[in-house]
Amino acid sequence: MNYKKILENKGLSVTNARLMVLEYFDISGKAQSMSSLLKAIKGSNRITLYRTLKQFVDKQILMSFSGDNNLPVYCISQAIHIKETYVSQAIFICNKCKTVITREVHTSIIETVFSEFLIKNEKILIKGYCPNCSKNIKL
Numbered sequence: 001m002n003y004k005k006i007l008e009n010k011g012l013s014v015t016n017a018r019l020m021v022l023e024y025f026d027i028s029g030k031a032q033s034m035s036s037l038l039k040a041i042k043g044s045n046r047i048t049l050y051r052t053l054k055q056f057v058d059k060q061i062l063m064s065f066s067g068d069n070n071l072p073v074y075c076i077s078q079a080i081h082i083k084e085t086y087v088s089q090a091i092f093i094c095n096k097c098k099t100v101i102t103r104e105v106h107t108s109i110i111e112t113v114f115s116e117f118l119i120k121n122e123k124i125l126i127k128g129y130c131p132n133c134s135k136n137i138k139l
Helices: 003-009 016-028 034-040 046-058 107-113
Strands: 062-066 072-076 088-094 100-105 123-128
Touching: 003 016, 016 034, 016 046, 016 072, 034 046, 046 062, 046 072, 062 088, 062 123, 072 100
Parallel strands: 088 123
Antiparallel strands: 062 072, 088 100
16 A cells, blocks of 8 residues: 555645554554554654544545444545545454454445435444454354
């Protein structure tokens, strides 16, 4: 993933802080809370990190959703991997290893199911166990 190009394509200045945040999300492959990011990205400033996360969500580089204790959790958005077409995303989070998988969902499905609603933002959050972790789960 070319972090510099992602920032430029979204109209954001390339800074070391933004590059470190993008790289961390790309390498970790997991949803992250603000506190876990502060611990992982050495020398990060809470306010700068908060602003960076907000900008990344606004520019659809990251997605935000409520995690444990209703605190925001962030993951890399599928939108940075696709062209400018708008599709919804389904986010799967493993309850055990916290791996995050995103998949595109065609907007036509959501538009059909919620045809009488004016949809502004679409996120589908699915929690369960990934194939690796589910091997050890007895039903």
